[in-house]
Amino acid sequence: MKSRSDDLFFLLSVVDSGSFSGAAEQLEVSVTRVSRAVTRLEQSLNTTLLNRTTRKVGLTEEGRLFVEKVRGGLRALEEAEEQLAIRKQRPAGRLRVDAANPFLLHQIVPHVREFRSTYPDIELELTASDTIVDLLERRIDIAIRIGALDDSTLHTRAIGRSPLSVVASPEYLERRGGCAAPADLQEHDIIGFTAPESLNIWHLGEGMRMSPTIRASSGEAVRQLCLRGNGIAYLSRFMIANDLEKGDLVELLDGYIVRPNPRELVNAVYYRNTTLSARIQVFLDFFAQRWRRL
Secondary structure (H helix, E strand, C coil), rough: CCCCCHHHHHHHHHHHHHHHHHHHHHHHHHHHHHHHHHHHHHHCCCCCEEECCCCCEECCHHHHHHHHHHHHHHHHHHHHHHHHHHCCCCCCCCEEECCCCCHHHHHHHHHHHHHHHHHCCEEEEECCCCCCCCCCCCCEEEEECCCCCCCEEEEEEEEECCCCCECCCCCHHHHCCCCCCCCHHHHHHHECCCCHHCCCCCCCCEEEEECCCCCCCCCHHHHHHHHHHHCCEEEHHHHHHHHHCCCCCCEECCCCCCCCCCEEEEEEECCCCCCCCHHHHHHHHHHHHHHHCC
């Protein structure tokens, strides 16, 4: 084989990060080492894999085809190694999990220590994305997605539902007055999302399209703004259950909210052409018990 496996990992890191410096930072090595690895690959293959400019690095057509095959090969290698571990009843290997930042913070991070204690041979890698990401390009094994799904290339495992609530802080309500009916929302500050706009539709009656006074790109940012008395928000219970229990947030208009609705859905997704590996299976089984309480 002409290509060294370390060089292949370096190449994928450059592609995924978009630069040699980004790959070096990700791998905690020098830029020179990354550059030499890619150059060594190109020389061994007698092919230019990357177009280098002062602003960015992009794949040549030959590079795109090569990287596509390399990703498949490395995934097959991971599965082969995992099959050996399964024979010993020890799920092992790297498991990459992606979720929206609030879900990651409130529903995954609190249980990581117990999961690692139960499955010490699984190397857990967590990423937070508040937008939909390409699982294959980012090498994600499992993604937790909230809301209805329309991607037919994905396997889906339903985790459950997390009801949405209209909430505000006691301090805000004391300062601005109560909110007894949906029409009263016109007199209040609304905290919403920058995108997608569908997140600013609240399931009150036939649905109300809100015009937020303040917008944020992250559900966690919306929660923090609400906790600090900036207005009224519409948030999933999985991130505000403790706030409601402690009285830091107050639930409003509960009798007007239409349930169930598509935004309550919580799913784990992975690629349809991926065998359900042991490490994916044990992760889903482990967290399913804890996420039933969403």
